[in-house]
Amino acid sequence: MTAISYLEAIREAIDEEMARDPDVFLLGADIGAAGGAFKVTDGLLARYGASRVIDTPLSEIAIVGAAAGAAHMGMRPVVELPALGSIANASDMLANYVATARYRAGLSCPMVVRGHAGGYGGGPFHVRSAEAGFVHVPGLKVVYPATAEDAKGLMKAAIRDDDCVLFFEHADLYGRIKGVMPAGDHVVPIGKARVAREGTDVSIITYAAALWKVVDAARELALLGISAEVLDLRTLAPLDDDAIEATVRKTHRALVVHEDTRTGGLAGEITARINERCFEWLDAPVLRVTAHDVPLPFARSLEDRVLPQTPDIVLAVKRLVSY
Amino acid sequence: MPPRDKAPVRAVARRGGVAPSAGLSREQKLELYYWMRLTRSLEERLVALSGEEKVVGELFRSLGQEADAVGSCFALERRDVMSPLARNLGAMLVKGATPVEVLRQYLGRADAPSRGRERNLRFGDLARGFIGQLSPLGDMVPVMAGGTLSFRLRGEDRVGLVFVGDGATSTGAFHEGINFAAVNKCPLVVVVENNGYAYSTPTSRQSLARQLVDKAAGYGVPGEQADGNDVLAVYDVARRAVDRARAGEGVTLIELLTYRRAGHAGHDDQSYVPSGEIDTWASENDPLDRFARVLSGREKVPAAELGAIDQRVQAEVEQATALAEASPLPDASDALSGIYADPPG
Numbered sequence: 146m147t148a149i150s151y152l153e154a155i156r157e158a159i160d161e162e163m164a165r166d167p168d169v170f171l172l173g174a175d176i177g178a179a180g181g182a183f184k185v186t187d188g189l190l191a192r193y194g195a196s197r198v199i200d201t202p203l204s205e206i207a208i209v210g211a212a213a214g215a216a217h218m219g220m221r222p223v224v225e226l227p228a229l230g231s232i233a234n235a236s237d238m239l240a241n242y243v244a245t246a247r248y249r250a251g252l253s254c255p256m257v258v259r260g261h262a263g264g265y266g267g268g269p270f271h272v273r274s275a276e277a278g279f280v281h282v283p284g285l286k287v288v289y290p291a292t293a294e295d296a297k298g299l300m301k302a303a304i305r306d307d308d309c310v311l312f313f314e315h316a317d318l319y320g321r322i323k324g325v326m327p328a329g330d331h332v333v334p335i336g337k338a339r340v341a342r343e344g345t346d347v348s349i350i351t352y353a354a355a356l357w358k359v360v361d362a363a364r365e366l367a368l369l370g371i372s373a374e375v376l377d378l379r380t381l382a383p384l385d386d387d388a389i390e391a392t393v394r395k396t397h398r399a400l401v402v403h404e405d406t407r408t409g410g411l412a413g414e415i416t417a418r419i420n421e422r423c424f425e426w427l428d429a430p431v432l433r434v435t436a437h438d439v440p441l442p443f444a445r446s447l448e449d450r451v452l453p454q455t456p457d458i459v460l461a462v463k464r465l466v467s468y
Numbered sequence: 469m470p471p472r473d474k475a476p477v478r479a480v481a482r483r484g485g486v487a488p489s490a491g492l493s494r495e496q497k498l499e500l501y502y503w504m505r506l507t508r509s510l511e512e513r514l515v516a517l518s519g520e521e522k523v524v525g526e527l528f529r530s531l532g533q534e535a536d537a538v539g540s541c542f543a544l545e546r547r548d549v550m551s552p553l554a555r556n557l558g559a560m561l562v563k564g565a566t567p568v569e570v571l572r573q574y575l576g577r578a579d580a581p582s583r584g585r586e587r588n589l590r591f592g593d594l595a596r597g598f599i600g601q602l603s604p605l606g607d608m609v610p611v612m613a614g615g616t617l618s619f620r621l622r623g624e625d626r627v628g629l630v631f632v633g634d635g636a637t638s639t640g641a642f643h644e645g646i647n648f649a650a651v652n653k654c655p656l657v658v659v660v661e662n663n664g665y666a667y668s669t670p671t672s673r674q675s676l677a678r679q680l681v682d683k684a685a686g687y688g689v690p691g692e693q694a695d696g697n698d699v700l701a702v703y704d705v706a707r708r709a710v711d712r713a714r715a716g717e718g719v720t721l722i723e724l725l726t727y728r729r730a731g732h733a734g735h736d737d738q739s740y741v742p743s744g745e746i747d748t749w750a751s752e753n754d755p756l757d758r759f760a761r762v763l764s765g766r767e768k769v770p771a772a773e774l775g776a777i778d779q780r781v782q783a784e785v786e787q788a789t790a791l792a793e794a795s796p797l798p799d800a801s802d803a804l805s806g807i808y809a810d811p812p813g
Contacts, residue, residue, distance in 0.1 A: 170621065196621055202651055207644035210610025211617055217594065218618040238641070241604050242611065248807050249586040250600050255809075284807050307809035 149326060152319035154293040155185055155259075157326070158300035159223060163193055166221060169304055170197040172208055173225030182227055183261060183319055203227075205234035209258060213243050213309075216256040221304060226260040232275050232311075243309045244284030254309045257300070262289075263354055263404055264316030265452075268443035272316060274405035274436070279311050280382040280414070286335055287382040289313040291356035293324030295379050298333025306335060315354040322357070336380050338388035344374030347462050348392040350415055351402040352378040355453065359402050362458035371466055381411060389415065390422050397428040398465045404452050407435040429468035434461050488543075488707035489700040494767060498777065500542060500699050501763060504534040504756050505781045507558035510567050513785050514574055518734055522793070524576035525587045528554040529730035532697070533663055535755035536724040537631070538562055539702030540659050543710045544629055549597045549615055551608040551630045553661065554588050555728070559631065564596035565589075567784055571792035584798035605636035609645030609658060616654040616713075627655040627713040629706070635666025637683060638674050646719065650687045655713035657706065658721050661696065663728035668740045681723035689719040696724030697755040700762070727753070 149157065163169045170193075171177075171186060177200040180187030190198040201208050205226055212222035226232050232239070239258070246252040264272035280287050286308055290296040296314070303310035341356060342363050351359045356377050363373040376392050378385065393399050399419055401412035412433035419431050434453045442448055492500075511529050518527045530537060537558035541550055544563070552559045557570065572580035573588055581591035582600075590600035599615070601608050608630050616628040636642050637660055649656045660680050664671055677683060684691025690712070694705040702724055709720035727749040731738045738746070763769040 199652070202644070202647055204610075204644035204648055206607075206641050207610040207613060207648035210607060210641065210645060211614030211648055214611040214614025214616070215618040215621075216614075217599065217611075218615050220618045220621070222614070237604050238607060238610065242602055242607055245602070247809065249582060249590065249602070250592050251582075251806075252592065252594075252599065253809060286808075 146325045148323040149293060150320050151290075151293045151296045151314075151322040151324075152183065152185055154297035154324065154326065155300050155314065156187070156189070158297040159186065159304070160189060160192070162301055162304040163189065163197065166304075168219060169221045169223060170199065171223050171225065172199050172201055172212055174201050174203050174208070174227055176200060176225050181225060183316065185314075186225065205231055206238050209235040209238040210242065212256045212258070213238070213246065213254050216254045217246075217252050221255050223257045223259065223304060226258060231270070232258070232260070232262075232279075236278070239279065239285065239309070239311075240282045244282045247308070248284060253307055255307045256309050257303045257312050258309065259300070259312035259314060261316040261319070262313040265448060266443065266445065267316065267441075269440040273441055274403075276311075276313055276381055277405055277410050280411060284308070285382060286310045286380070287313065288335060288380045289315075289353045290379060291315075291318070291322075291353050291377050293322055294326060294331070295333050295339070295377075297326055298331045299335065299379065301330075301332045302335050305332070310335065313353065317354055333379065336383050336385055338379055338385035339377045340374065340388075340392065341377040342373065342375040344372040344396065346372045346396055347398040347400060347465050348374045348376060348396045349400045349402060349458065349462070350376045350378065350389060350392070352381060353404065355402045355404050358453065358455045359458055361455045362462065365455070365459050366462055371462060373462060384415070384418065386418060386422065389418060393419055393423045394426045397426055398468070399427070399431045400458070400461050400465055401431065401433045402453055402458055403435050405436060406438050407433070408438050410435050429465050432461050432465055434458050487700070487704045489703050492700075492703070494769075497763060497767060498769065498773075500538060500703070501759055501774065502777050502781065503538040503542070503558055503562050504699065504759065505778055506561055506567070506784065507534045507538065508756060509781045509785050510570060510788075511557060513789055514571070517571075517575070517789070523574045526733035526735065527574070528588060528733050530555045530557050532729035532749060532754060533661065533726045534558045535699035535759065536659075536661055536696035536702050536726050539699040540629060540657075540706035540722070540724070542703050543706035544597070544627070546597060547626050548710070549594070549599060549612070549626065549628045551599045551601060551612050551628075552589060553601055553631045553633060554590070555633075555661070555663070556631050557589060560589055560598060563598040564593070565598065567788035568791045571788055572795050575792055575795070576797070577792065577795035578798040578802070579795050583802060604641065606632055606639030606641035606645070608632070609642050610648060612656055613645045613649035613652070613654050616649065616656040617652050619655055620653065625714065627657065627710055629657040629659060629710070631659045631661055633666055634660065634662040634664070634671045634674055634680060635669065637680055646687050646689070646721065650689045650719045653716065653718040655716070656719050657709040657713055658719060659706070660721065660723045661726060662723055663726045665728050665732070665741075667732040667736070679723060681721060684721035687719070687721070689721055691721045691723070693723040693725065696726030697753050697758060699755060699759050
């Protein structure tokens with residue numbers, strides 16, 4: 146079994162679903178002839194033709210709105226937005242139209258909106274974390290895989306889902322992270338977190354690329370005799386409350402880590418849920434390690450300062466266990 | 469502002485020289501009259517119910533605009549899909565919405581199509597081929613572009629028609645949606661219902677374009693303009709556009725010139741409207757009066773026959789009102805469900 150990259154895993158999932166279901170089609174700028182800005186959809190135009198891999202004008206509102214219209218009619222569009230930072234341009238269509246269509250009007254929107262969001266060295270727009278705002282909107286589902294296996298399995302689940310799923314991809318993971326795909330029809334259920342590392346002293350709850358910084362931190366902590374459990378959320382909406390509760394009840398200490406900015410970030414929501422569901426099980430306050438509240442700068446030294454790093458996570462865990 | 473019935477109406481390319489409305493039978497013309505009369509009478513009932521404080525929220529009237537909604541939708545088949553504005557009651561009725569559904573929506577009842585979750589005409593039914601709008605104007609253009617794209621991709625013989633107002637032509641969604649539909653040869657008719665005002669903003673403050681139909685050129689699609697208060701002229705332009713869409717020729721932009729006589733919504737006192745303007749339109753350019761004259765004149769329909777239609781409409785409105793007023797209010801327990809197909813535990 147050969148390992149494939151996070152990017153190849155996403156492509157493989159889309160390819161398998163297009164082969165399986167003729168209603169699945171792709172919509173986006175530069176996805177056909179160019180194969181996508183990062184080549185995620187490379188080769189699919191040749192394989193499925195221009196009626197299933199549709200290059201569009203540079204129009205985020207129209208692409209997302211058109212996907213919704215096609216989805217109403219029973220198709221399953223998979224939309225690529227060029228850098229999910231630009232998802233803000235489609236916010237009205239997603240939050241006002243797509244998210245409310247079923248509740249207001251009984252119209253279903255089985256569609257996926259995907260693209261790279263996080264990443265490094267891209268500056269304030271190309272790698273801006275944009276997930277929290279959409280997690281806040283009732284009616285949308287949000288997934289953000291950290292591993293190649295989950296990238297494939299969650300994409301297949303997203304395409305088959307009867308609601309709109311926002312599929313965030315981390316540009317730095319595209320080539321760096323590889324995995325061996327499970328055999329057969331590999332589908333990872335939406336709404337289920339995964340224990341990425343077992344531990345007993347502290348729970349570190351995270352998602353996307355931050356997972357790999359957390360895993361590094363957990364290794365360092367192990368050398369110091371601190372056993373950290375790592376929970377990879379995988380799905381951000383709906384959150385897996387049961388998995389969060391289970392790990393907190395096990396370790397009695399919780400740290401939430403994400404590369405998104407701090408204020409209004411998901412860590413606040415997760416902290417509130419832990420307080421509501423298992424306050425009595427806590428031996429210390431819930432802490433968070435996040436990006437600082439600034440637009441993400443471009444130069445590496447500045448970006449490293451703004452984003453959470455492994456030493457920040459180690460330090461926060463030390464604070465937690467000494468509480 | 470010049471009276472809009474004096475506005476220049478662009479000459480439209482007529483195929484074979486015969487207007488499609490020439491092919492309408494006497495029964496079909498009476499049907500057009502019926503839909504327009506039903507629209508007006510149903511709205512008059514809504515005004516009365518609003519006065520009794522039974523209507524939840526605002527009432528959006530199409531008084532004086534009944535012809536453009538009815539005439540354009542009359543060019544569609546049942547399998548086609550249409551998305552209306554809050555002021556396109558006539559279009560909804562032609563497409564199969566019933567008076568009792570409309571009343572239940574406005575009264576916010578449990579058995580309204582949206583179960584009290586959404587207001588006025590914002591409901592849809594894919595089986596009858598209509599999709600309700602939402603507040604951000606222009607957003608239905610991209611949605612209908614995608615719906616009609618799916619018709620083309622699947623080789624289905626269906627077209628779509630989406631209404632926008634003069635105000636929505638200034639939105640990004642309108643621009644992106646019509647451009648997307650044009651490039652993808654979607655079988656879509658975009659109807660700009662230019663009624664002179666977007667809330668208080670006159671069309672002259674929306675755009676410096678000499679006429680909104682001129683925007684068609686920027687998208688590389690045919691544009692046609694018609695007198696929106698002449699139901700047969702509306703049918704003619706809509707029918708030609710629908711035929712083009714069905715033949716695989718893509719998008720048409722239609723501008724229908726009409727006039728909004730009853731304000732943006734119930735609360736709007738229209739103090740910003742030049743004095744006399746509304747009265748002039750009401751007395752000189754009422755679409756129902758105009759069509760009734762055509763029917764009794766050129767079509768030689770006896771007054772008693774039109775009167776019988778009016779009576780039938782009144783009876784239908786009475787019956788629907790009784791049903792709607794007897795409908796239950798939504799149970800609060802219904803508020804928290806139906807957000808997802810598969811609700812998370």
